[in-house]
Amino acid sequence: MQDPFASLYPQHLATVRERADQALALGGFDHLLIAAGAPPRKFMDDQDYPFVVNPHFKHWLPLTDAPGSWIAYTPGSKPRLIFVQPRDYWHVVPQAPHGYWVEHFDVTIVRSAADAMAALPAGHRAVIATDCPAVDGVETDDTRANNPQDVLDYLHWYRSCKTPYELALMREASRIGTRAHRAAEAAFRAGESEFDIHMAYLASARQTDAELPYASIVALNEHGAVLHYTNFDRTPPAHPRSFLIDAGASAAGYASDITRTYAASHAPEFQALIDSVDAAQQGFVAKVRAGQSYSDLHIHAHLVLAGVLREHGFIRMSAESAVESGVTGAFFPHGLGHPIGLQVHDVAGFQQSERGGSIARPDGHPYLRMTRVLEPGMVVTIEPGLYFIDMLLAELRDKPAAADIDWAKVNHFSQYGGIRIEDDVVCTDGAPENLTRDAFAQS
Structure with missing residues (x-):
């Protein structure tokens, strides 16, 4: 049985990509990098609070439990999902990406958040994530690249109208x-x-x-x-x-x-x-x-x-x-x-x-x-x-x-x-x- 959302997703992604193209052009960026984020650590503890995904990340795909993962998008190219599937026997390891949306991404599976960051494209990058600048170790020479306001303003304005x-x-x-x-x-x-x-x-x-x-x-x-x-x-x-x-x-x-x-x-x-x-x-x-x-x-x-x-x-x-x-x-x-x-x-x-x-x-x-x-x-x-x-x-x-x-x-x-x-x-x-x-x- 086909997922009821499968037929609607391709046009949604096309709309999201078109908005990203315009936002990147407005800011003069070559790539858009979106971090899923990571769960915050409890104070003076070795446990985390529940993970809450970056809303910009889940706007692109219905993936809400992928801490450490990234979306990397370059206009004119298929978007990439750099998916963290850690070697871990303490927790349930996230399943490999599957579903109606996977065919629309180039998926790279890595074993750590550091590996995910190493797989990100170089160049003039707009980074959307928490803890900027130096987002989870992603350094840029231009601090405007960390959550750039002109890019966010454009994306937020059009995100108000739902597909x-x-x-x-x-x-x-x-x-x-x-x-x-x-x-x-x-x-x-x-x-x-x-x-x-x-x-x-x-x-x-x-x-x-x-x-x-x-x-x-x-x-x-x-x-x-x-x-x-x-x-x-x-x-x-x-x-x-x-x-x-x-x-x-x-x-x-x-x-x-x-x-x-x-x-x-x-x-x-x-x-x-x-x-x-x-x-x-x-x-x-x-x-x-x-x-x-x-x-x-x-x-x-x-x-x-x-x-x-x-x-x-x-x-x-x-x-x-x-x-x-x-x-x-x-x-x-x-x-x-x-x-x-x-x-x-x-x-x-x-x-x-x-x-x-x-x-x-x-x-x-x-x-x-x-x-x-x-x-x-x-x-x-x-x-x-x-x-x-x-x-x-x-x-x-x-x-x-x-x-x-x-x-x-x-x-x-x-x-x-x-x-x-x-x-x-x-x-x-x-x-x-x-x-x-x-x-x-x-x-």
Whole structure:
């Protein structure tokens, strides 16, 4: 049976090569060298942290576990993979490269990272890797050659627009993630602890913590107010009221990033608020269209969520006043979302053009992770939220707008922590493609 991604890969690689040709010409380089990287060593120890491959490396091929290996590309020539397969009886030795992509590379197998570096071409080389200059022993006379900014700016700008092959892998990552989300919700309904819910998620995804694209957030009750809660209580709460899970999955190095919030069956008031945030979120998703400023969409989200707060009786002021006075910032303190792809928070979210530059965040919104105008092929997350965060609410109480807030209601809802709903959405030439909702519909 043919791999479903095999037919899409050749055109993807052709696109990656074409972009590399342009980037190298822009920087005046003869070769592009991309290191897979190496796992960092634990402090004062002889063990390593889990290996995380260089995203530029896995952009060329679906190989995520090849520490010490390199891709060497010269325009006009077949790309080379210099693959490290060490002589090692302490660990499992990586299998020789195989799969639908191998025929598109000249593969050289070596026994050490030093051998791999010795096999790299000489000349004027652009090197993309960590620890520059002197990348893993690869010395250059021109320090511009180590992660050259003009080359990176060009590659990052165009990496924002995904090829059909990349979108197929992101659909697969969404299918894995939503399947695991279903298992996590079932564990919550069964009264399991945060730790056991997380174990159910991993078992369904069939991925280890290290294989997931980011550390999962599994939060019950008040813990949902901690935006990056990763504590995993081993004991379930006596009275489970709410459940917020932010967890993704990986497919050949591509990420999904999915968040859902659930109310216990005895908490209809919280379910009603979830339903309103969900409806608002779907409205934001519908605006993921070519030509839409992501910054403007973020500000629009604040206005809509202010309306939700007013509708549910948390505030008495107008939506415009709630945004201008900073009230919505206390309930929705993060950005609407971010680019996603080879990295969960993917590159070039602020970039002005293929030559670099930066588009500033709107005043008063320091945590927004994207300011670009949307283009077909971009994939972004849309993740509005409403939270009851003690620290931010304490600060809000000292502001004049506090007089127009129903604090008794706010205090009551603090027991639920908060709400976040997140989908991964493709900007197309027409209506957006919601990778997450489509995957949930199939799971």
